[in-house]
Every structure is written in structure tokens, then in C-alpha cells.
Amino acid sequence: MFSTGKKIKVWKQGMITAAVFMMVYALIPVNALAQNEASLKVYQQLSDASKGKGDPALFETLNVVSRQLSWDSATNLQFKGNLRMFKMNGVSAASDKSTLFFVRQLDGKVYILSRPTETDDRYAGLEDMIQNKMVFNIESIDETVGGTNYHFARFVEKPSQAFLDKIFKISIVLMLFFVMVGMGLTLTRKDFAIVFSKPKGMLLGEILQFGVMPLIAVGLGYVMGFREHYPYIFVGMVLIAATPGGVTSNLMTHYAKGDVALSISLTSISTVLSIIFVPLLLSAYCSNIPEVIIPVNMITSTIIVLVIIPLAIGMLVRAKWENFAKKSIKVFSILGIIALLFLIIAGISSNLDKFADTERYGLVFYIMVFIFTLGGMVAGVVIPRLFGVSNFQTRAISLETGLRNSSLAMAVALLIQDSMGDFYSSLFFVSAIFGLTMYLAGL
Template identity: 30%
Template sequence: MIAPLIADLTVLVDDVDSVKIAFEEGSLTTLKIVIGAILFGIALDTRLEDFALALRRPGTIAIGVIAQFLLLPALTFGLTLLLDVRGSVALGMILVACCPPGNVSNILTHRARGDVALSVSMTAVGNVLAIFLMPLNVAFWGALHPTGKEVLEDIELSAVDMLVEIGLVIGIPFAAGIAIARLWPAIASRAGKVVGPVAFLGLGAVIVVGVANNWSIFVDHIGVVVLAVFAHDALALLLGYGIARATRLPPASTKAMTFEVGIRNAGLGLLLVFTYFDGLGGMALVAAWWGIWDIIAGLAVAQWWRHRSRSDSPAERALA
């Protein structure tokens, strides 16, 4: 009884590297617009003063940058080896780990009663750095992976091409949003309340349509990535929390650091999967499931922190 199930699972694991998830050209264009809108929404809520704030807290920002762009990809690489996942799943996990944070991290930090100013500053800095560091990280760690490098060789990934794509998707919307926020702050404030939520609804719709159009593939192979995404997401959140505690950040800053490191813009990862990896099954499944589970896990952590803050003494709340 058990042997056939194990055999079936082995077949699925082997097949996931060769599965291609169909994504129409129109849907890919829509996804690019949605991701650009998400980054535009982040920028509308960002002020140049946020970068000035980051310069006044260089140590804390540096901790976040090291955790996001050095430690998380490295630990993710180790996790893929520990779990012994297939090449496409490993590349999906590495790609997500290299993605920048999104403004979901700001929302969760606010809900957890954390340091929102720090969260916004780290999001702004992280997205700017990701333009340059993300393609380098993906190419570096992917090329080192024993099974992932074979997939990369077949795809012939160009870090320069990815840099250009990320620059277009992140850089242009981000620069435009910051310019509008600087020149017309009242308009940016009103627009920011609409653009962000609408863009995330659009991303959800694109994912739902993509899953519906590839339902049989999703059902057959989702079990291969569920455990990996659960472990990976927990690792990212624990890394943010652990490095904040190790460097003795205040409680409110610890909450911000947890979400800035733990929450990744998986939508951007999904876009890159379909742009450069031809909808490779394991990568697409990891990015899609991460985008769903990451928010669920983040909300659970934020709600727990919020509940705890209600029972804290006034002195403890002041420290937070």
C-alpha cells in the first residue's frame, strides 16, 4: 500500500523539473503591469526622508541588508541541500530568497505594532539594492547548486538580461512613484491608498487564473513544494527575528526586521520564472505557493504580536 504511494511521489518529483506551466503572453504582460504597480504603490508611500532616515540608522539598515541579500540566500541554499529537492524547486527557493521585500511587510509591521518607519526605510533601500543584487545572487547560488546548475545551463540565464528586466520592473515605477510623492504629496497619499490594494488584488487574480489554467499540473505537483515552502518561509521569518535579537534591536525594530527579512515579493519571482525560465514547473509552483503562504504566516505572526502587545504593561509598550 505504501510502496505504490512512494513510487508515485518519486515520479512526481522527477517530473517536476520537466513540467512547463502555460502562461499566455497577455497574462505575462498583465503580470508585469501588476508588479510594476505594486512597486509604484510602494514608492508612493516612500519619501526621500525615508532614505535620510536610513542614513541616520546605518547599522540597523546594514543588518537588514546582510540578512536579506547574503544570509537568506546562503541559508536557503543550505536548506535545498538538506531537503534534497529537485533542481527546479531549488532554483525556485533561491529565486524567492533573492527577491526584495514588498509593502506587505510594512502592513504587517504596523499590525504587529512594530517600527513602521524602519520597515518603510528598509523596504525602500531593499528594493533599490535588489535591482543589482538579485540577478547576481540568483546566478551565483544557482550555479553552485548541484542539480540547479544543470537547469540553469539548459536555460542559459543571463544576469545582465535579468538586471535590465528588474531595472525596468522595479526601477522605473519606483522612481516615478518617488517623484510624484515628492512633487505632489497630497496626490501620492490618496493614490497610494488605492494603487497598492488594487495591484495586490490584480496579482491575486493573475495567480488564480494561472492556477485555474494549469489545474491538473497544480494538483499533481503541489505536494512536492508544500513542505519546502513551509520550511523556507519559517527559516526566513526566524532569520529576521534571530538577527534582530542577536544584535539587540528594540522590540519594535525586531518586529520590523522579522517581516523585512521574512516577507519576499514572490510576485516578482513569478514574473521572472515566466520571463526567463519558460514557466519551469518547480520554480513556478514555489513562487506561487510562497506568495500565498507567506502572507498567511506573516498575518499569523503579526496577529500574535498584536495580541501580546495588548497584555503588555505600559512600560513594556513604551519600550516597543
């Protein structure tokens, strides 16, 4: 039977998913629904130039023009957005010819950044600003260059990281850290030793999780057109497919009268393997998408900090002080719940005027996520049975395949989305919707 601590932890994971689902509205601005078509064309033009297409002198031309502008009639603007940088492929040194910085407003509007040649504190550490959503105070002016109208901007003051964005990230990091420490407190060596006592079930379970599920996600993304039209939704599907199972699958296996010991072991092993497979699968299936850059080092370090280290801490405490560990499970559950309540309050207060992007996330999107979840569970039944695995173990494998650690996927998505250029939080939204869908499918 499951302990009270584990049930609380599973309930907490479900509530975390629901809370983050509300948060996603705060991260996807309503203005993003009506994309600025002119800016989209400019963005694509700049992207093409960075890949050696179009005018090879475009970056240098825009950088030079931006410094020659008269700012007397400029308009002062304040907004949230992202600082981005395009760099010519194959060029390491930054110069006017090879590098162009621009500010992208949350509604998609693009401003070419005018950078002074002399030292200016407002522009110090530009590349560090790329990692986060920022608050900008700029002067803007329009100018036509080569027949194309561009919005140019210069900083009135140095941009600062958006306060709520910073709070969301810190809260999710702490929340997931506590959850993973709590998971570690429940694990023992026996959970890993089952690899040798039930090798067939373990091997098939891991192949389904890190082999079959990503293929299903990629196939659905291609067939339903998301890879071509909304590549970051496609990347989000691969991310959730590469994510290991979570505590939810263990509880569902218990209710389904499946092999709980196998389920727990699959979760433990896949969680450890995630440090390899999450960046590997994202790179394998998404790195050839032109506008997508997979930050492998950032993903790996995120998993080490948020998964491996807290899991190891929890297991170490369990091994050294078992009684203390059992009592601490409740403490970490309470800490996680406190973080959860904060997220709920912050999420509701921040998204009163927000709603989902029905153009980007229409009926086809929800159908895709549901088919992905259900398809994984069906594959988790059919394939083990073909290899002669018992019904008892098959139930565990099926649920472990279809139900993932959506909290981990959301945390990774939130931390890498700005550096990837995922301006509409598609990775985060996909993970949140999957988290809700998998609970329905698991029932």
C-alpha cells in the same frame, strides 16, 4: 497608522499571490506529471554532448540525418511547447557540428528539429522563439540513430507564441508595474534618510535579507535533495531568497507594534538593491548547476523595467505633486485590482483540469518552504538581539527578513522560465507557494 491606500495595497498583494497560485496550475500541465523517460534520456544525452561528453559528432549526425528522412509516413501533430537549442561549449558560430535545435512538448517529449539548408520563412528567427512558450504544428517521424530512437520533426507552419502565455505575461508585467508605482507614491526622502539615523538596524536587516536568507535557502535545497533531483526548485528557492521585502512586511510590523519606519526603509532600500543582488545571488549559487543557465541580462533588465523605473516614477510624482500622489494611490490600487480580477478569471478558466505535481511538489517541498519562511523570521529575531537591537526594531527586522515581495519573484520567474529551460514552471510555483506560506507565517 497605515493609510487606507496602503491597506488596500497590502490586501491586493495578498490577493495577487492567491490568484497567481491558481495560475500556476495553468502553467504546469497535467501531462508533465508522467515524464517521457525515453525523451528524458535523449535530453540528457544532448545536454552531455553540448558539454563535450559522449559522441562529439552527435549534433552533426542528427542534423544530417534529419534532412535525409522521408516524410511520406510522417504524423501531423499540434501542441504547445518550447523550442530549445543546445550549443557546444566554447563554440560561438552556429553550424551542424556545434548547434542542435529541438522542440520540447509540455509533457517532456523531445523532437529533433529538421532545419532546411535553404531559406524557409517557417524557420526564420529560431533563436527568438526560444524565449517563449509556442504553439507548434509539426510533422513527426521516428528514426534510430546509433542505437537510440529519436523523434524528428519539421515545421508545417511557423510556430506562434501561445496566446494565454502572452496574456499572462503582459498582465503580470502591468500588474507589478502598477504596484511598484503605487509603492513609489508612498515613499519620501525620509524613508531613505533613516539609514543614517538607525544604521545598526538597517545594516543587520540588509545582511539578513541578502546574506542569511540565501544561505538558508541553499542549505535547505541541498539537505532536502532538491538541488540534485529538481534543480529548478532549488533555483526558485534562491530567487525568493534574493527578492526584497514587500509592503506586507510593513503592515505586519504595524500589527506587531514594531518599528514601522524602519520596516518601510528596509523595504525601500532592499527594493533598490535588488537590481544588484537578484542576478548576483542567482549566479553565485546556481550558475554551477549543469542544466541551469542564469539569464543575468534578462533578470537585470526585468528588475529595471518592473521595479526601478516605476518606483522612481512614483517617487518623482510624490516629490513634485504630493497631493496628487496621495489621491493617485487609490487609482493605482484600483488598476491593480482590475488586473488581479482578470488574472483570477483567466487562471480559473485555464486550470479546471489541472492539479499540482505531487511527485515534484510533495510534502518535503512544502515543509522546506515553511521552514525557510519561519527560519528567516527566527534568524531575524536572534541575530539582531545578539547585537543589542531593541525589541521594537527587532520585530520589524524579523518580519522584513521572513516576508518577501513574492509578486516580484513570480513576475521575474514567469518572464525568465522559458529562456532558462524551466519547463515545469518550478521557479514560478515555488514563488507562489512561498507567497501563501509567508502570510500564514506572518500571522
